[in-house]
Amino acid sequence: xxxxxxxxxxxxxxxxxxxxxxxxxxxxxxxxxxxxxxxxxxxxxxxxxxxxxxxxxxxxxxxxxxxxxxxxxxxxxxxxxxxxxxxxxxxxxxxxxxxxxxxxxxxxxxxxxxxxxxxxxxxxxxxxxxxxxxxxxxxxxxxxxxxxxxxxxxxxxxxxxxxxxxxxxxxxxxxxxxxxxxxxxxxxxxxxxxxxxxxxxxxxxxxxxxxxxxxxxxxxxxxxxxxxxxxxxxxxxxxxxxxxxxxxxxxxxxxxxxxxxxxxxxxxxxxxxxxxxxxxxxxxxxxxxxxxxxxxxxxxxxxxxxxxxxxxxxxxxxxxxxxxxxxxxxxxxxxxxxxxxxxxxxxxxxxxxxxxxxxxxxxxxxxxxxxxxxxxxxxxxxxxxxxxxxxxxxxxxxxxxxxxxxxxxxxxxxxxxxxxxxxxxxxxxxxxxxxxx
Amino acid sequence: xxxxxxxxxxxxxxxxxxxxxxxxxxxxxxxxxxxxxxxxxxxxxxxxxxxxxxxxxxxxxxxxxxxxxxxxxxxxxxxxxxxxxxxxxxxxxxxxxxxxxxxxxxxxxxxxxxxxxxxxxxxxxxxxxxxxxxxxxxxxxxxxxxxxxxxxxxxxxxxxxxxxxxxxxxxxxxxxxxxxxxxxxxxxxxxxxxxxxxxxxxxxxxxxxxxxxxxxxxxxxxxxxxxxxxxxxxxxxxxxxxxxxxxxxxxxxxxxxxxxxxxxxxxxxxxxxxxxxxxxxxxxxxxxxxxxxxxxxxxxxxxxxxxxxxxxxxxxxxxxxxxxxxxxxxxxxxxxxxxxxxxxxxxxxxxxxxxxxxxxxxxxxxxxxxxxxxxxxxxxxxxxxxxxxxxxxxxxxxxxxxxxxxxxxxx
Numbered sequence: 001x002x003x004x005x006x007x008x009x010x011x012x013x014x015x016x017x018x019x020x021x022x023x024x025x026x027x028x029x030x031x032x033x034x035x036x037x038x039x040x041x042x043x044x045x046x047x048x049x050x051x052x053x054x055x056x057x058x059x060x061x062x063x064x065x066x067x068x069x070x071x072x073x074x075x076x077x078x079x080x081x082x083x084x085x086x087x088x089x090x091x092x093x094x095x096x097x098x099x100x101x102x103x104x105x106x107x108x109x110x111x112x113x114x115x116x117x118x119x120x121x122x123x124x125x126x127x128x129x130x131x132x133x134x135x136x137x138x139x140x141x142x143x144x145x146x147x148x149x150x151x152x153x154x155x156x157x158x159x160x161x162x163x164x165x166x167x168x169x170x171x172x173x174x175x176x177x178x179x180x181x182x183x184x185x186x187x188x189x190x191x192x193x194x195x196x197x198x199x200x201x202x203x204x205x206x207x208x209x210x211x212x213x214x215x216x217x218x219x220x221x222x223x224x225x226x227x228x229x230x231x232x233x234x235x236x237x238x239x240x241x242x243x244x245x246x247x248x249x250x251x252x253x254x255x256x257x258x259x260x261x262x263x264x265x266x267x268x269x270x271x272x273x274x275x276x277x278x279x280x281x282x283x284x285x286x287x288x289x290x291x292x293x294x295x296x297x298x299x300x301x302x303x304x305x306x307x308x309x310x311x312x313x314x315x316x317x318x319x320x321x322x323x324x325x326x327x328x329x330x331x332x333x334x335x336x337x338x339x340x341x342x343x344x345x346x347x348x349x350x351x352x353x354x355x356x357x358x359x360x361x362x363x364x365x366x367x368x369x370x371x372x373x374x375x376x377x378x379x380x381x382x383x384x385x386x387x388x389x390x391x392x393x394x395x396x397x398x399x400x401x402x403x404x405x406x407x408x409x410x411x412x413x414x415x416x417x418x419x420x421x422x423x424x425x426x427x428x429x430x431x432x433x434x435x436x437x
Numbered sequence: 438x439x440x441x442x443x444x445x446x447x448x449x450x451x452x453x454x455x456x457x458x459x460x461x462x463x464x465x466x467x468x469x470x471x472x473x474x475x476x477x478x479x480x481x482x483x484x485x486x487x488x489x490x491x492x493x494x495x496x497x498x499x500x501x502x503x504x505x506x507x508x509x510x511x512x513x514x515x516x517x518x519x520x521x522x523x524x525x526x527x528x529x530x531x532x533x534x535x536x537x538x539x540x541x542x543x544x545x546x547x548x549x550x551x552x553x554x555x556x557x558x559x560x561x562x563x564x565x566x567x568x569x570x571x572x573x574x575x576x577x578x579x580x581x582x583x584x585x586x587x588x589x590x591x592x593x594x595x596x597x598x599x600x601x602x603x604x605x606x607x608x609x610x611x612x613x614x615x616x617x618x619x620x621x622x623x624x625x626x627x628x629x630x631x632x633x634x635x636x637x638x639x640x641x642x643x644x645x646x647x648x649x650x651x652x653x654x655x656x657x658x659x660x661x662x663x664x665x666x667x668x669x670x671x672x673x674x675x676x677x678x679x680x681x682x683x684x685x686x687x688x689x690x691x692x693x694x695x696x697x698x699x700x701x702x703x704x705x706x707x708x709x710x711x712x713x714x715x716x717x718x719x720x721x722x723x724x725x726x727x728x729x730x731x732x733x734x735x736x737x738x739x740x741x742x743x744x745x746x747x748x749x750x751x752x753x754x755x756x757x758x759x760x761x762x763x764x765x766x767x768x769x770x771x772x773x774x775x776x777x778x779x780x781x782x783x784x785x786x787x788x789x790x791x792x793x794x795x796x797x798x799x800x801x802x803x804x805x806x807x808x809x810x811x812x813x814x815x816x817x818x819x820x821x822x823x824x825x826x827x828x829x830x831x832x833x834x835x836x837x838x839x840x841x842x843x844x845x846x847x848x
Binding site for chain 1: 452453456457459460463464466467470471474497499500501502503504590591592593652668669670671701702704718719721722723725726727729730733734736737738740741744745747748751752800804805806
């Protein structure tokens with residue numbers, strides 16, 4: 001019987017192409033607009049490391065101005081002072097932990113045909129690789145022992161290795177950066193978590209990552225300034241690099257991996273005790289306000305899904321609602337116009353239930369047609385968005401699951417829109433209707 | 438006149454009222470809020486940076502080693518850049534307006550005990566600032582060569598003299614009527630324990646900060662300090678080309694500069710129009726998206742009304758024929774539908790106004806959006822009423838054309 005209803009629906013749609021077209025168009029426009037903004041929202045709000053996003057934590061300590069929070073409402077700074085981050089990273093209280101900051105360095109390839117280039121990398125600990133799991137193309141990370149020994153080793157990104165070593169296995173080769181020579185110990189494969197959750201402060205969450213990674217401890221000799229966000233609420237105690245390291249300026253990030261709730265609690269106690277201890281030395285004037293945020297909480301806290309995207313999703317959903325109201329009206333017009341047909345079928349023995357099924361099937365067919373056209377609209381919409389905002393291009397595409405989602409939304413919406421008109425169609429009294437014919 | 442029978446017809450079958458009314462209400466709520474956001478974004482896109490936008494570019498140089506004396510490199514580079522044909526002037530900078538990154542600090546009026554501090558962007562500049570950036574210096578003087586000193590990352594900011602934006606001084610000194618009067622006033626710089634006063638020697642109009650604050654007002658707050666910055670081993674230069682020469686300069690300057698000194702990396706030049714385009718990209722895409730939503734929404738609304746009224750006309754063919762037979766003119770029939778629609782739309786608009794304010798309040802509380810000004814509602818209501826009447830006209834004219842003889846036939 002269902003097949004027959006589908007056949008009837010298709011025939012009826014063909015019989016009044018103008019009205020059918022209008023209904024499909026209304027649903028399709030709503031679905032198209034909603035899916036365009038939802039696809040962007042979906043891409044931006046994804047979990048970049050699903051298998052351990054609950055184990056990786058961004059650590060924040062509140063060393064800020066006693067009078068003013070770093071940002072309202074009472075948020076601690078997004079990064080840490082050098083001394084705190086370094087102490088906590090080397091205390092080793094978590095399973096894995098790393099302090100890190102971004103630097104810029106002049107890379108001078110050995111091959112004279114390749115011009116020197118300015119590149120941006122990350123000073124970090126070997127635990128970085130265990131925590132964030134970037135895939136290696138060649139070689140492997142440096143070790144904790146090499147962290148301690150301040151080894152002059154470097155891990156390159158795939159793009160950097162292609163640029164400087166033509167993409168070959170460069171493990172063991174030397175690379176000159178700024179004043180120093182570094183031994184390549186590893187080359188990463190493409191590493192583009194979306195968003196780039198481990199550094200939302202200093203990189204575009206949907207942009208390019210780091211060109212290279214160096215042991216954090218090398219900074220003892222390199223004395224680098226961060227190539228990224230630096231905030232101070234009070235000037236450094238003296239005008240020197242050491243004064244900067246000892247200052248309350250925040251520019252280093254700290255991440256830890258904690259595998260259980262118990263580990264998380266212990267670590268919270270550990271950093272709270274650390275801050276209490278520091279308070280005795282006159283630091284940390286604000287009340288205790290230390291935070292451990294796992295990946296998804298951190299993405300939320302930092303507003304990775306920007307306001308514009310959220311407003312667009314909301315407004316386009318409201319637009320979809322208007323399209324549905326519209327469809328209700330058009331369906332009503334369509335179904336009631338066929339009152340005669342309904343009456344004949346009822347008079348010939350069709351039950352209300354069967355009429356109901358027939359007309360709901362017709363709504364579903366409209367929903368499916370609307371979804372298909374709507375997906376075409378969404379694809380067009382996304383093409384326009386890519387032209388307008390290239391950095392979103394990287395993250396946005398219509399995959400099968402989004403297509404299925406659109407189909408579900410569309411069919412549900414069409415069924416919802418069809419319920420009232422269908423109910424009205426079922427209530428037609430056949431006798432009265434037929435008499436007036 | 439005919440309002441009462443129309444009203445009772447609507448009430449007897451309120452489905453149309455509910456459907457069209459709700460549609461109009463939601464449309465009004467979305468459209469006025471979207472138009473308000475679009476208006477803000479278009480204003481953003483019109484903002485001028487306060488410099489000679491079409492002829493300025495920025496380029497960076499990073500030395501291989503601190504032993505290469507970055508300050509000497511910067512001075513040599515600047516002499517070279519200033520000697521290039523097609524270059525008006527050049528200076529070392531830390532950033533430019535609208536680049537999205539830079540340095541900001543709090544400053545406050547030095548002689549006023551109850552002054553409040555304001556956030557301001559800090560721009561490094563030398564004696565050529567007015568000429569290099571094409572600034573609008575409305576009072577005072579540029580820096581003198583003797584006042585400009587080197588600044589490294591290890592130094593704390595203690596400029597003896599500054600040049601400030603007009604908007605910044607007006608916010609700093611609320612007693613002033615004209616920004617020009619701020620000349621000679623002192624502002625505090627630095628934290629509470631270690632303050633230094635800087636004298637305002639020049640006022641610049643229209644200059645913008647690198648970013649736009651929402652909760653913190655900063656976009657119009659700029660303070661120029663007389664320093665040549667060298668950050669670590671890097672320097673950045675702003676170069677102003679002669680009118681129309683920017684692209685040519687941008688095409689050559691990297692190679693030319695790189696050839697001057699091989700122990701460094703010269704970055705890709707960024708022309709100000711590129712900087713600006715990037716800065717406004719988000720505003721532009723938001724505006725385009727919302728304009729699309731508004732246009733489609735109005736279109737869907739019109740189509741919906743046309744569809745529903747057409748249905749009513751078909752349904753009421755007999756009644757219309759009867760009325761015509763009883764002496765109603767075509768105008769009466771047309772008017773009937775128009776008034777009916779105007780009534781329904783008005784109910785929708787009233788409900789929509791409430792919804793629009795609720796939506797606006799929600800947007801203002803959740804996002805960086807200001808409250809909706811009332812006149813948006815007025816315009817929106819007028820627009821929807823006009824569109825409603827227009828949409829009704831199409832099927833209503835068909836209704837008016839129904840012949841009285843129809844009434845005597847069976848269907």
